[in-house]
Amino acid sequence: MKKTILFALLLNLGVATMSNANAPENGLISTQPQIDYEQLKYGNDRFAIGEINVSVTETITLKPDTATFSITYITEGDTPNDASNRNANNIKKLNDYLMELGINQDNLTTIGYQNYENEKEQPIDNAAKRFSSTFTIHLNIDNEHFFDVVKVLDEHQISDIKLDDSHQFYVFNIQEINESANQAKQRNQQKYQQIVKQLKQLGINEISVAGYDNQMVSAENELVKKYYVQNTQLIKVNNFEQLGKIITKAQELKMMVNNDFNYSVSEKEKNRILEQYEQTMYDKLAAKATRLLGQHYQLGVPTSLVSNQDNHFYSVQPRDYGYSRTMVNAGQSQMFEAQAVDIQSPSEFTITLTMSGIFEIVMNIYQ
Template identity: 40%
Template sequence: MVDLTKFLRGYMMKKTLLVTALTCCLFTTPHLFAQQVTDSNFIEVNKLKYGSELIAVGNINFSLSETISLKPDTVEFSISYLTEGKTPTEASDTNTKNMKALMTYLQQLNIKEQDITTVGYKNYEQLSPEPITSPANQKYQTLITIQTKIPSDQLYAVIKTLDQQGINNLDKVKDTDNTYSFAIKQVADNADTTKQQAEKKYQLISEQLKAQGINQLIIDKYNNQPVSQSTNNIKTYYVENTIKINTKQFDQLGKIIAKAEELKMTINNDFQYSVSDNTKNKAIADAETKLLAKLQEKARRSLSSADYQLGAPQNLSVFNTEINAPIYPINRYAKNDGIMLGAVANSPEQVSIQPPSQYDLTVTMNGNFDILKKISK
């Protein structure tokens, strides 16, 4: 017969052990399991990388830089075209017509449409004065300003004499004693006639004043010039269009400039040279290969003990710094000076653009390498 007391005591002990075991599994197993998985993964990866005789025991980090000098192969510059007209349509039509002519010429030089960009377009109006009368009706004026001393008792007699000659203004000179000023003004169809008329009137007035006892006449100012004409404000309409050209065809620059000048366009002083992305990427890729070999050699030399070997890089990072981008020509835009890049047929003036000789960028590589050790058997 089963002892109920012993049975219950045994049952409770087994239950306690089961709970304890489950609790240990709950709190301990994930950590131990993760550690086992990590260790297992490391061993498997290590075997895949280095076999069963070597193991990674640490890592080492190094950095190297190299400067690359490249020759610019791309140029970017802009051309502006300003047209005017009596109406907005006239200014716009002229601009469009000649811009199309330039675009057609650029396509003939194999410059693609995507390499030509409109960077500015504006239209505006401006008022400017214009003489009402024609140049044939231009008048000329001679003006002689004279100063003289007039005694107070002769002032009205002098005024009467001047009035007879059509001179209505007699002004006292400031801060003087009885010194007065008057002007002889003559207008005629040409400069010589008005000059002669003014001199004749001066002689006549001089003689009349001498008869009144006034002998000293001083010419203070004299001028002979066209008479300012009445004007109307004339409205003129303008259209300004600016395009930017990007090309590798340095030998065609002279032809492009000559064509733009032929069409009365402006070559802007903004030539900018650079190296194309394809050229830079190829140079950087070549530099990376060389840098990796140098980086590995440098890391290998740092392992002084024969017990250790250099493993594969855990990670590599590469970045580059453009030292002088963008770069501009020494002589941005000059005629008859510098290196000729294109001969312009039938052009009265040769245009030359001098590009910079080199374009520098620095490539830097950082590498983190495994340090290996033989596994003792």
């Protein structure tokens, strides 16, 4: 029904056009130039009587041809320049290898660069050994003698005395430090005996040794300031066979391959595919318009052609590599155990392409 109404409307338009062709030459509107133009396009017996608007849709499947991912490299140094130079030298080794694979500088982008400082424990060279001998003392004292006891303890540089959790007796520690474990213990015994003698002079006799500890207390490590440079570089690859080689090289250089793989179709490849489909889409568009016109009308030239595309691109990432991260070896890059990299095959991408066109409808006036 819709097609019949359309044809009737277009037929009336055609009659009106031919009536205008017979109008006097001195009329306000002359159609003779238009008639001459139509005859040049379609011949003496064919005229455009209207237009038809049609559209076709096609889904195109594309295979990704580009992968991007990033590599992070951290170096440590005794000075900022030391850390920076170490980082630059190793990054250059990676980039030189990438150039050998045919990856040019345009496909390498620094997306993160940070320098910072931090304190780090490291062993003390030839550290002198020292030993601590500690006695834990329990004693009972009343309030009347408490401050007299504190005065005695102050003479021996003991400043911490407190009730135990049950509040039944007081507790304090006697400590001596010496380069010899035996001497530390002997000096601590002497201090204990002297304190006991002074407390007994105050009338305090309930004194006992509740604990004993003798151990080495010299620091084996010391905190030193270190400087770090963290460099993250984004790599674009157009040949998927190179991915494994790049990852292996990065692992050899103690670099961290980040789990941020992204697959896509390059603009060059997308435009190449779309150009191949343009003629096919136009042929389908013209064939559809011809079918809609039926046998009594002919398809004229297009007056408008428009194409739109709806992209369906999905980022595909491989599984996590499972690196042990951010443990830095002195003067070198981060230390991690390189795992086997499992790169998943990327999904195909699709483009929904729609082409719309407006064609002239041509009628043979003698038909």
